[in-house]
Amino acid sequence: MKLYRIIFAIIFSLTCSTVVQAKELTVMISGGFMAAWETLAPQFEAQKGYKIHTISGPSMGNTPQAIPARLARGEKADVVIMVGDALKDLEKRGWIQSGSRVELADSVIGAVIKKGVPTVSIKNDDELRTVLLDAPSIAYSDSASGRYISSQLFRKLGIEQQVKSKAYKVERIPVASLVAKGKYSIGFQQVSELLPVKGVTFIGELPDNMQYTTRFAGAVVSHSAYNDGATQLLAYLSSPDVQPVVRSTGLHSVTMQHANIMSDTVQ
Known part of the structure; x- marks a missing residue:
């Protein structure tokens, strides 16, 4: 009987560990959206129960910390949030899921x-x-x-x-x-x-x-194992409820009209 309890405890522990891991999202994000992210990420964690691991880096450039460089050397992520033009390049390389892009904010x-x-x-x-x-x-x-x-x-x-x-x-x-x-x-x-x-x-x-306006957008990374959570996160970040936070950091909200007619970066 004691042996059964031990086996049950081990199985239960492993199951709980798997559940915890399944609720973790890794997000690579560039600086332009970071101020809003620092407020919104904890709110999403509290509402949805996901634990978020944040990795910061430039949207482009030659430094090892740049998001494209991180993905190129195989670093794992579920979501990327970055400059829209750079995100287009990731999609061409097959590093993000087609159709997963979500417009998040405009930055001047x-x-x-x-x-x-x-x-x-x-x-x-x-x-x-x-x-x-x-x-x-x-x-x-x-x-x-x-x-x-x-x-x-x-x-x-x-x-x-x-x-x-x-x-x-x-x-x-x-x-x-x-x-x-x-x-x-x-x-x-x-x-x-x-x-x-x-x-x-x-x-x-x-x-x-x-002026030059930069569009920030997010997308689900191709190799993400947690598509549902990644999709929920991007929907949350673009939702009307969080726009006061977005605007308070110096960003401009993306209206539906802008999302349809604006290019990623507008002079």
Whole structure:
């Protein structure tokens, strides 16, 4: 009888362990949606009973931490949340499930300076041009916003050659963190990635005619064993109930109309 109890206890323990493992989701996410994620992920865990393991990394770039690099070397995940253009590339490679993409938020570019230094304005083209020409150094990210700053914004303002020697790409870490330390005098990145950083002053978004909007989206990874949970998570993150949290982090909600007509990244 005692032996039966021991066997039963072992089977019960193994069964419980399997159940726990079956309720765990691994999510790879880039910085633009991270501020909203840090609030919404625990709420989803509490409501649905899933335990979420978060892995952060850029949507693109050459660093080992970048999401495409992680997937390429076989790191496991159930959901990816990242820049829409980069997500398209993952789908072409067969790394995400076809038809699983969900539009999550739109992100615009803004700028910060070190806290305590005299503030500046970038409300129009002339002000932005003057600020950039006067700045001793300029920093931008290695993701979609940075690619736009370096390859298009400077050219649109007619100052590409003047700022070339003092503009720097920051890989992997938040641009604002280095501005806060005084390494760069002004930094550009998506607003949702600038606002959480202490030690800087947010001076505003780029002027409308110079703005670049990045679409963030999520999808289920091809090798995910937990499709139902992954699908539930993406539905939750795009639901109307969570949009106040999304907007509070500097992101813009994706309306149904926008989801249908907007490209992944809009100039």
